[in-house]
Amino acid sequence: MVQGGRAARHPLEPAVREGRELLSGEAEEKLAGALERVSRALEGLLREAAGARGLSPIQARILLHLRHRGDGLRRVGELAREFGVAPATVSGAVAALERKGLVRRRSSPGDGRAVALALTPRGGALARELAAWDLPLRRRLAELPSGQKEGALWLLLRLIDGLQEEGAITVSGMCVSCRYFRPHAHPGAARPHHCALLDAPLGVGELRLDCPDHEPAAAG
Numbered sequence: 128m129v130q131g132g133r134a135a136r137h138p139l140e141p142a143v144r145e146g147r148e149l150l151s152g153e154a155e156e157k158l159a160g161a162l163e164r165v166s167r168a169l170e171g172l173l174r175e176a177a178g179a180r181g182l183s184p185i186q187a188r189i190l191l192h193l194r195h196r197g198d199g200l201r202r203v204g205e206l207a208r209e210f211g212v213a214p215a216t217v218s219g220a221v222a223a224l225e226r227k228g229l230v231r232r233r234s235s236p237g238d239g240r241a242v243a244l245a246l247t248p249r250g251g252a253l254a255r256e257l258a259a260w261d262l263p264l265r266r267r268l269a270e271l272p273s274g275q276k277e278g279a280l281w282l283l284l285r286l287i288d289g290l291q292e293e294g295a296i297t298v299s300g301m302c303v304s305c306r307y308f309r310p311h312a313h314p315g316a317a318r319p320h321h322c323a324l325l326d327a328p329l330g331v332g333e334l335r336l337d338c339p340d341h342e343p344a345a346a347g
């Protein structure tokens with residue numbers, strides 16, 4: 128909303144600017160609580176989008192994941208690791224998706240014995256519909272200045288990386304946990320980080336969450 132030619136200030140803005148007022152003392156606890164609320168909201172949005180299409184949340188996640196991966200081929204074990212659930216959970220969801228004609232199994236290129244998963248045309252169309260499941264969050268994020276978005280992305284990537292080290296999540300494929308990643312290799316540049324594999328600078332917005340060339344950095 129615009130008031131007197133100036134954008135209206137969000138009610139939280141003064142407290143955010145002063146920092147100490149909002150984050151005094153128990154900053155970590157408040158941040159963890161806020162992240163937990165966002166996480167619950169996202170779970171609810173996915174459940175709603177999936178349920179409206181006769182899917183369970185894990186079935187929707189599988190369709191979205193297969194859509195997002197351009198090659199369209201993933202193994203059950205890989206998906207189970209990616210989602211942090213038991214292989215049997217993914218197997219059951221894949222079997223349901225096959226019965227619905229949304230996913231099919233086929234031989235993996237280069238390894239005739241391995242079976243991989245791909246979307247059917249119907250599955251692809253449903254996955255395109257589902258892709259808008261997190262629109263309410265993305266609309267809110269779009270309102271933020273780009274500097275705040277880059278800062279938030281960097282923070283979240285570091286948190287995910289740290290939680291991986293703690294063994295709390297198994298997501299892989301992120302630049303920040305990759306042996307080729309050179310953080311802050313170009314200080315002061317618009318693209319301050321570097322990928323040694325691509326030999327290319329990376330801006331925060333270009334950091335990957337699921338790079339197929341990712342190789343884990345040595346521990347420690």
Ligand code: SF4
Nearest residue numbers: 302305308322338341
């Ligand atoms: S190989 Fe991929 S994950 Fe690793 S630094 Fe380069 S772009 Fe990032």
